[in-house]
Amino acid sequence: MNCLIVDDNKIARATLKQxxxxxxxxxxxxxxxxxxxxxxxxxxxxxxxxLLDIEMEEMTGLELTRHLGENRPVIIFISAKEEYAIEAFELNVADYITKPVQPARFLQALDRAREIIDSKSEHINVHADAFLFIRDSNVVKRLGFDEILYAEAMGDYVKLHTTHRFYAVHSPLKTVEERLPAQRFIRVHRSYIVAVDKIDRIEQGALVIGGKPVPVADAYRNALNKRLNVL
Structure with missing residues (x-):
């Protein structure tokens, strides 16, 4: 891999080169x-x-990323601040590291970059199809789509249920639905989106996923049956 280090701090550039x-x-x-x-x-x-810093004069790393568009290199953001992480991941970058850069964390980010480069795709959405990023207790966490059982709307929040716990995301369900790949998830109720491959069975008008019942609204039932190819 050939890389370009972009940072307005000379010491930071020297550290990355080392x-x-x-x-x-x-x-x-x-x-x-x-x-x-x-x-x-x-x-x-x-x-x-x-290897791109964010806060720079004249043009930020985020602005540079947007300017480069789809035909850009794989990008790992390296910033002293965490506050840009969500905006950065929305640009489908490979990773986001906070300074000071720890060697183990740097290696982990490079592994993700290699996966993208090895896929021979210039568009990072190929990698993003495997996961999304959520804020969990002020930490930006990667959550794999294959971990999600179903999404449940709860007022101003959406609960993303996994096998072991759920994550509460401050977002409308429609926004979450747009982030989830349609080939893997389906809306079954105004308050529920489910992972098709996590459905155990259908009984008494409800889906059972991970041992928990999820209601199916009549408006979505035909689409669900067609999707499941129910005989």
């Missing part, structure tokens, strides 16, 4: 002290990976 030098398949192709400089370098010499 870490990168210890990774056998990672080569630092260059460094930039601003997003504008990075744009120019990328025109001259495209890279596989951007």
């Amino acid at each position: 870490l990168a030098a210890q990774i056998s398949d990672l080569k630092v192709a260059g460094e930039a002290s601003s997003a504008l400089e990075a744009c120019n370098l990328l025109r001259e010499k495209p890279v596989d990976l951007l």
Whole structure:
């Protein structure tokens, strides 16, 4: 992997170069002290990976990411602040690391970047199809789609139920539905979305998922039966 380090702090760039030098398949192709400089370098010499700071003068790392569009390198954000994490992951980046960068965390982020690069896809949505990111007790957590049993609307929140616990997300159910892949999830009630492959059985007009009943509204029943290919 060829990478470009983009950070307006000289010490931060030096730290990343030292870490990168210890990774056998990672080569630092260059460094930039601003997003504008990075744009120019990328025109001259495209890279596989951007190690990108966020808070920079003239243009932020988030703005650079939007400017580069779909035909961009894989991006790992490296920032001193956590507050940009949700916005960053909405741009389908590979990972988000907070400073000071820990070697183990850096290796973990590189593993995710390799998965994307090895897939020979320039669009990071390929990787994003496997999970979404949620805020859990002020920590941004990756939650795999295969972990979710069903989503339940509860007022201004949505409870994402998994086998062992649920996560409360401050969001309308419609927004959550838009984030969940339609090929894996289906709306069965105005308050419920379920993972099709997690349905155990249907009895007394309700689905049973993980031993818990989930109601099915009449308005959604025909679509559900068609989706399940019920005989």
